[in-house]
Amino acid sequence: MESTSRFDLDTEVSFLNHGSYGAVPRVVGDVRLKFQLEMETNPDMWFRTTVKERWLRQLELLDEFIHSPFRNSLAFVRNVTEAVSSVLSGQYAWKYIVHLSIAYGAVKLAIMAERDRRNALECKVVPEVISINLNDILLGNCDSSSVLERISGTLERLSGELSTDNHGLFIMDHISSVPAVLFDVQKITRVARKFGFQILIDGAHCIGHIALDLKAIE
């Protein structure tokens, strides 16, 4: 089946920006309507019991869909920005927050906000940027092994200053925003772990676009 026929998108228009707004496949929209009707039919039952059951079932299905290595540890958030901010504001002692220059704007803002918050609390964290040019990757002027080398070099340099109670956080995109480049998160996370970094993968655009096997990402 043509993928466009799964959506209600106007066939006279060529949509190029599926990242910012997206569109809901018809089959998903139908289930959403079914749930809405279920809620309207018996709101009392819905809010007391049904919604919780449905919520937990969706998490279970998602667990299977992405092959999560951490059973029962998924949570729904409203968007990627909220997810990233939630992780950053967690109680982790980080000396460095390392990210790629191509990190999404809202993610960079969240890193800066967290730097200021931690500095005010006197648990200083230093952001470090690794410069990556997406056009160079797309044009073939920079391949995945040079990206890996650049990341590895920075993390190795910083790792000497980490200790068991003072870690580093490395943040990367699985698929970048504009232009879209798919990164080899499996190899990159292996390197980050080797140098003692915790890893936050910005997975915007991944679910539904690429097959995910989180168990394969260490």
Ligand SMILES: Cc1ncc(COP(=O)(O)O)c(C=O)c1O
């Ligand atoms: C790579 C990347 N990260 C984060 C975001 C932000 O996603 P959200 O709007 O769901 O917070 C986007 C949005 O397009 C993105 O492309």
